[in-house]
Amino acid sequence: MNPADNSPLWIRGARVIDPSARRDEAKGDVFALDGRFVDRLSAADQAKARVIDGTGLVVAPGFVDLNCRLGEPGRTARETIRTGTRAAAAGGFTTVVTMPDSLPAADNVGTIQLLREICSRDAAVRVLPTGTLTKGHEGKALAPLGTMKKAGVVAVTDTTSGVQNNEIMRRALEYAAMFGLVVLDHCQDSSMTDGGQMHEGAWSLRLGLRGLPRAAEEIVVSSDCLLAELTQARIHLQHLSSGGSAEIVRRAKAKQLPVTAEVSALHLLLTDAALANYATSLKTNPPLREEADRLALLAALADGTIDAVCSDHSPCTATEKDCEFDLAPFGAATLETAFAAAHTALVVGGHADLSVLIARLTSGPARALGLAAGTLSDGAHADLVVLDPKAAWTPAKTDLVSKSGNNPLVGHALAGRVRTTFVGGRKVFGA
Amino acid sequence: MVLTSLGPPEPHRMAQQDTWTKKDLTGIEELSRSEIELLFRQADQFLPALAPGKGLDLMKGRTVVNLFLEPSTRTRTAFEISAKKLGAEVVSINTTASSLVKGETLRDTAENIRAMGVDAIVMRHSSAGSARYLGSVLDISVVNAGDGAHEHPTQALLDAFTLRQRFGQVEGLKVTILGDILFSRVARSNILCLSKLGAQVTLAGPATLVPAALKEAFPQVRIVHDLKEALKDCDAVMLLRIQHERQTTTHFPSLGEYTAQFGLNAERAAWLKPEAVVMHPGPINRGVEVESEVADGPRSVILEQVRNGVAVRMAVLHLCTGAISR
Numbered sequence: 088m089n090p091a092d093n094s095p096l097w098i099r100g101a102r103v104i105d106p107s108a109r110r111d112e113a114k115g116d117v118f119a120l121d122g123r124f125v126d127r128l129s130a131a132d133q134a135k136a137r138v139i140d141g142t143g144l145v146v147a148p149g150f151v152d153l154n155c156r157l158g159e160p161g162r163t164a165r166e167t168i169r170t171g172t173r174a175a176a177a178g179g180f181t182t183v184v185t186m187p188d189s190l191p192a193a194d195n196v197g198t199i200q201l202l203r204e205i206c207s208r209d210a211a212v213r214v215l216p217t218g219t220l221t222k223g224h225e226g227k228a229l230a231p232l233g234t235m236k237k238a239g240v241v242a243v244t245d246t247t248s249g250v251q252n253n254e255i256m257r258r259a260l261e262y263a264a265m266f267g268l269v270v271l272d273h274c275q276d277s278s279m280t281d282g283g284q285m286h287e288g289a290w291s292l293r294l295g296l297r298g299l300p301r302a303a304e305e306i307v308v309s310s311d312c313l314l315a316e317l318t319q320a321r322i323h324l325q326h327l328s329s330g331g332s333a334e335i336v337r338r339a340k341a342k343q344l345p346v347t348a349e350v351s352a353l354h355l356l357l358t359d360a361a362l363a364n365y366a367t368s369l370k371t372n373p374p375l376r377e378e379a380d381r382l383a384l385l386a387a388l389a390d391g392t393i394d395a396v397c398s399d400h401s402p403c404t405a406t407e408k409d410c411e412f413d414l415a416p417f418g419a420a421t422l423e424t425a426f427a428a429a430h431t432a433l434v435v436g437g438h439a440d441l442s443v444l445i446a447r448l449t450s451g452p453a454r455a456l457g458l459a460a461g462t463l464s465d466g467a468h469a470d471l472v473v474l475d476p477k478a479a480w481t482p483a484k485t486d487l488v489s490k491s492g493n494n495p496l497v498g499h500a501l502a503g504r505v506r507t508t509f510v511g512g513r514k515v516f517g518a
Numbered sequence: 519m520v521l522t523s524l525g526p527p528e529p530h531r532m533a534q535q536d537t538w539t540k541k542d543l544t545g546i547e548e549l550s551r552s553e554i555e556l557l558f559r560q561a562d563q564f565l566p567a568l569a570p571g572k573g574l575d576l577m578k579g580r581t582v583v584n585l586f587l588e589p590s591t592r593t594r595t596a597f598e599i600s601a602k603k604l605g606a607e608v609v610s611i612n613t614t615a616s617s618l619v620k621g622e623t624l625r626d627t628a629e630n631i632r633a634m635g636v637d638a639i640v641m642r643h644s645s646a647g648s649a650r651y652l653g654s655v656l657d658i659s660v661v662n663a664g665d666g667a668h669e670h671p672t673q674a675l676l677d678a679f680t681l682r683q684r685f686g687q688v689e690g691l692k693v694t695i696l697g698d699i700l701f702s703r704v705a706r707s708n709i710l711c712l713s714k715l716g717a718q719v720t721l722a723g724p725a726t727l728v729p730a731a732l733k734e735a736f737p738q739v740r741i742v743h744d745l746k747e748a749l750k751d752c753d754a755v756m757l758l759r760i761q762h763e764r765q766t767t768t769h770f771p772s773l774g775e776y777t778a779q780f781g782l783n784a785e786r787a788a789w790l791k792p793e794a795v796v797m798h799p800g801p802i803n804r805g806v807e808v809e810s811e812v813a814d815g816p817r818s819v820i821l822e823q824v825r826n827g828v829a830v831r832m833a834v835l836h837l838c839t840g841a842i843s844r
Contacts, residue, residue, distance in 0.1 A: 287731075288731065288734065288735075289731065289734035289735040290735070292700075292729075292731060292732055292734075292735035292736075293706070293735045293736070294646055294647065294668060295646035295647075295665070295666050295667035295668030295669070295703060295706060296646050296647075296666075296667070296668075297667075364650070365646070365647035365650060365651065406623075409623070409625060410623055410624060410625070410651075411624060411643065411645030411647065411648045411651060412645060412646065412647045412648075412651075413644075413645045413646065413666070414645060
């Protein structure tokens with residue numbers, strides 16, 4: 088099959104899961120024509136269609152990632168749009184939202200236009216940029232949100248810098264809401280995390296590393312919920328890592344506050360115990376926490392308190408991670424393994440059905456940002472993924488197309504694998 | 519590497535380990551009780567060599583590099599003397615001379631040193647875990663002389679060796695470690711070493727420096743914040759240096775306040791059992807964590823610790839470099 092082939096597409100006899108339409112058919116068909124989903128194909132189109140036998144496989148909308156970094160501009164040793172979007176495709180992601188802490192930061196129209204130009208040339212999947220909330224994500228003065236919105240940003244965030252000033256956060260929420268921009272917040276009170284290297288707990292004490300306490304996250308999750316109540320503006324809480332944070336969001340949602348949340352696939356699978364030998368590849372921010380947190384996050388994902396599973400793909404070079412633990416940068420390159428990791432933890436782990444995981448990878452994130460993605464509905468972009476949930480997969484370095492050298496799940500036994508990914512009816516990954 | 523006996527052969531007891539297989543000493547965590555005891559028996563053999571004018575040639579022709587990326591006088595000197603007492607050549611690299619300040623990675627620095635035909639690297643580094651990292655990337659011996667707030671294994675070994683010398687055995691002793699536990703690699707190594715040897719460890723000091731969570735990390739310890747309670751029935755109290763350079767400002771109000779609450783003076787030392795000893799890894803902040811009359815008093819074994827530190831480090835260098843077959 089020629090990857091550029093855009094002839095009619097017919098996937099036959101697969102389990103079809105489309106949470107946006109409450110569809111979960113044990114054996115169904117999916118059709119696409121001219122890059123869009125259609126409810127049926129004419130006999131003439133059927134005759135010339137590419138037919139894929141979906142027996143034993145699952146078809147779902149292409150995944151939507153709300154939190155990744157793709158290296159450009161400025162960090163091309165770590166990743167490029169070319170390699171990063173191919174990694175996304177390999178992970179089943181057809182729409183990815185990139186973080187604005189590039190070099191230079193995406194806090195101005197020029198940088199966003201540059202990124203969009205690179206994407207139109209090199210991207211294999213749909214890349215949706217975000218802009219910073221404040222200039223240089225320094226937390227001092229608001230970035231030009233309105234003009235950045237015109238330039239194409241889908242949300243604004245100061246990413247890992249967080250916003251440390253409640254007054255700025257409040258005004259930013261009010262101002263962003265005027266343009267319909269959702270504010271994404273990496274919840275962390277930096278006054279409590281100075282020098283922090285990993286979750287503060289028994290392991291950090293044993294390893295002699297400074298900790299990032301749960302409370303540093305929970306305090307900001309709380310203040311964000313209070314500010315959402317005050318402003319009624321949309322706020323999306325990024326990669327929650329603490330069980331306490333999930334509980335705060337559960338209460339906020341019970342009060343109908345306009346708050347959504349995500350969790351990274353890695354945090355569903357692993358805990359701080361995996362850092363026992365100073366594995367720099369698992370040095371992430373937020374950090375991996377304890378088993379009780381992991382279980383609380385899984386429960387919150389299952390009951391819908393957490394809306395989305397993200398990759399939190401933060402590529403680094405192998406050299407950058409080959410050093411003393413406290414000198415290594417934060418981040419794990421996880422686009423390619425996010426589905427397998429989340430599937431292993433949530434579905435194989437017995438916390439929820441596959442359809443719930445698909446919802447948190449498609450309709451959940453799409454709704455959180457109001458994106459026209461994550462659906463198999465008639466007329467929508469034919470972005471879809473074919474999955475083999477039964478496949479056992481121990482990722483090897485040679486399996487990965489990301490340019491980075493910091494996927495921590497290399498060598499880790501996982502269950503579930505992406506077989507094929509289509510964007511606009513064109514195959515971007517797989518056989 | 520089999521224990522090297524220098525005097526008359528020691529009576530061989532059942533179940534005693536006498537073969538050392540580790541090329542590195544990166545932490546007490548990696549050692550078994552029998553390995554610690556083997557190391558002590560090796561150190562016993564080296565005690566006579568501590569006398570002026572004495573020296574051995576067990577490491578003749580070998581080179582040890584002291585890579586000290588954090589300031590240290592005592593530990594670096596002790597390692598240097600230990601290596602020289604064994605007949606090894608010693609090169610010391612300190613922070614200011616180091617190329618690491620020019621941006622070279624630790625791996626590159628170490629591989630360069632390795633390429634020059636060195637047998638062992640003794641490293642002090644501000645990063646926790648750095649010794650284990652270095653040991654995993656090099657095929658020569660790596661000895662941890664302190665890695666951040668993680669471990670300082672030779673200090674713990676010399677402390678336990680000193681207790682063994684004083685009390686005959688460490689098993690059953692009650693040892694209180696007092697002061698800045700949170701930031702102390704000495705405390706971590708001592709908790710592990712003393713527990714492995716069967717002592718009961720109490721951690722004492724202000725709640726900010728001795729957080730309750732330490733009990734989760736080290737379930738075998740007891741935590742108290744009342745000084746009298748901590749001192750009254752212990753056999754030894756290990757004072758830790760209050761490290762001004764390591765603490766952020768929020769952990770206690772002032773040095774004066776620390777001294778007022780937790781400093782060991784003669785009046786408080788009287789709460790100790792008559793035979794209890796006072797230990798300190800040095801350098802001492804006289805008048806802060808300990809008054810001079812206690813540091814220099816009859817209970818103090820501080821200089822015995824220093825002396826034993828040479829014998830213990832000789833044993834470490836001898837056994838680790840000897841574990842590499844060539």
